[in-house]
Amino acid sequence: MRNVGYALLQERLPITAVPVACPALVQPTTRIEKIAHTLAVPPKLAPDADDLLGNVLFALKHEGINLSILAQVLPRIPAIELEAALKRSPNGVYIRKACYLWEAFIGKEIEQHAPVRGKFIQLFEPAQYITRSGARNSKWRIEFNGLGDLTYCATVERSPAITELLGHDIPGRARAFIGSLPPLMMDRAIHWAYLHETQDSFAIEREAPTQDKSRRFIQLLRQAHDRQPLTEDYLVALQNSTVTNPFDLAAAFRHQQNHLGASGIRGAAGISYVPPPPELCRELMESLMRFANEAPTQIDPLVAAGIISFGFVFLHPFMDGNGRLSRFLIHQALCRAGALENGLLLPVSVAMKDAESLYLKTLQTFSRPVRDFWDVQWIDADTITLDFKGSDALYRYWDATPCVLFTLQMAKHALEVDLREETAFLEAFDTLYKAVDERFDVRGSELSKLVMMCLSNDGVISKNCRKQFQYIASEEVFDFIEQAAQQGLEARRALLDEDHTVEPPTERADG
Incomplete structure (x- = not known):
């Protein structure tokens, strides 16, 4: 053979x-x-x-x-x-x-x-x-x-999995779902999506955002609805708004080589990925931005979003903040295509956080083979030489099939699981709060805390919680909240099971 x-x-x-x-x-x-x-x-x-x-x-x-x-x-x-x-x-x-x-x-x-x-x-x-x-x-x-x-081109094969997911019209179903909610419920669901998209995007980077960081990233997400075209100046401004360390603020695309390291591994073996050299990175970023400004209205916006997001993180144009910006670009591409309205956001980072191993595997479909074409010499932690032995074509032309598949999976999960479950939770909260409020006289702010704790604990008020609120509510109130919550949660599970069954994405990243 x-x-x-x-x-x-x-x-x-x-x-x-x-x-x-x-x-x-x-x-x-x-x-x-x-x-x-x-x-x-x-x-x-x-x-x-x-x-x-x-x-x-x-x-x-x-x-x-x-x-x-x-x-x-x-x-x-x-x-x-x-x-x-x-x-x-x-x-x-x-x-x-x-x-x-x-x-x-x-x-x-x-x-x-x-x-x-x-x-x-x-x-x-x-x-x-x-x-x-x-x-x-x-x-x-x-x-x-x-x-x-021919300066920069991704390919996406029409695999059975991608074809099936494209048939779901995820952005259209997201618009229809949000549009079906009462105005107040819609506002609360969207507010939740922005907050948790922010928290989980930072969590993927192993960061806990401060209140100021969260506020700025939420503002960044909302700016995507302005449909501003990508330029170097705009991306620099976005990077500056997500990075708080003044020494990490970018003034332009990087002029030095950067690399990504695997945690806990020292030496050259700890360098897990090396993006293209600065000159090539700048050239390819121009091509990627041109694609990002055109493609979302020409092809399925989630396909464009997957290419733009992963293409950005593979080029790594900044020394810091690339990961968060890459996930923001999914939202930006959907907004540019007009696929999201009324401030709607698909919380894809929430879904990604739940599928971190698959996210890493998807990144590695490109990063691992490309790493083999870099000669890395580790002198010490402050002195590393990186010598590229490959062709520019490695970075110019790449197979985005696994990245687009992952993006589609996360968007579907964000809609069918995360967004729907949070909306169902809000509805359960409102129903339970109203039932308790009509029967017992409990201060509103304290009742909200009790109901939230009970629903978050699978319909159970813990002993510590009962002790904490013993001077606010009686045992009768606690028991009533538990009983009503468990009945509501049972009905909610039955409704969700009847409506759809969504399993966590487990398909191989290479499709």
Whole structure:
């Protein structure tokens, strides 16, 4: 057995790219078919191992578009080879794609023996990838329909899980749900969402926000509804509003190399991820911002949000505050698309906090393989040398499929579990408070505390709570609150079970 297509190109050439998820492999089969995590290829259909162009054309036809590999392989193929293949098949779909990309990567032209005829073809197959309309190249009659451009482009495959989640129309259902609430209940639910989105976004970074930090981050979240386009100045202002240490305030995108470390591990092994060098980071941030300002209104806004959020954290344009800003950008993308109204916020950070291991696994689908292309020398805690041995294409072209899948999962969980459960909790609180208030004379502020404690403790008023409030309410009041709360909680559970069943996301991050 031997590799074919992209896997062979990675094996035979000194290129640096993330290993392909489903490598093509020559096997004793009669047709090309996917078996487990490989693409089985019969020997008679496998191009020769020394035929680079043949393997490129095979990969384009049977494996799709991998710009990270193609950007490094195509410049190694002489123009004369492409011209010869083009002469044999002047209107061939895959040789046209190869020639188009060769010219884009090299900056030179390939001679055509005859003009290409026929309709325009799309570079990315819409049945395999999520795409958007893009620029057309008349010479090759190809439309670039990727999620970005040839300076920076993510790919998102139409996996069954992503297709299923997109069918839920999560933003539309969120608008309908909030719109169905009475105005006062809607305001309280949205207030809860802002507060807990803030708390859990900080908690993911292992921080407990001060009151001032919380206030500023909530203001930041509300600003997203202004639909302000992303610029360097705007992102710097956002970073400054989330960071309190004056030494960490940014004036621009970073001009020095940064890195992320794994907690509790010393030395080079403790460096878990290294973002692109500063010059490349700045260039790619320009491309990402351009995408962020266009894509949310062109494709599903949650797909755009996943690319923007994870793309931002992988580029890491600031020395501090990148994590919180990356999650803010999910909200910003949804607002820019007009997907959220009336100040609505989907508390995705609340869902992410409950799925931290899956969040980390999703980040690692990109960070782990890229880390292998950095030479890290640890002298001491203050002296670390970082030398990039890879190609720019590693950061320019990346597979965002697991990141978009995770974003969709968290948005669905935020709507169907977190937001709905909090609304149900508020309704239970109102019902219980009213029932007690109509029967007993208890001071309003103290009654609110009692009801909240009881509902938060699964319908039980603890002994300590009874002792704390013994001069405020009688045992009869405590018993009544418990009984009514447990009845209400039981009815609430039954309603939720009847309405829907939502399990915590457990699907593999690679889809």
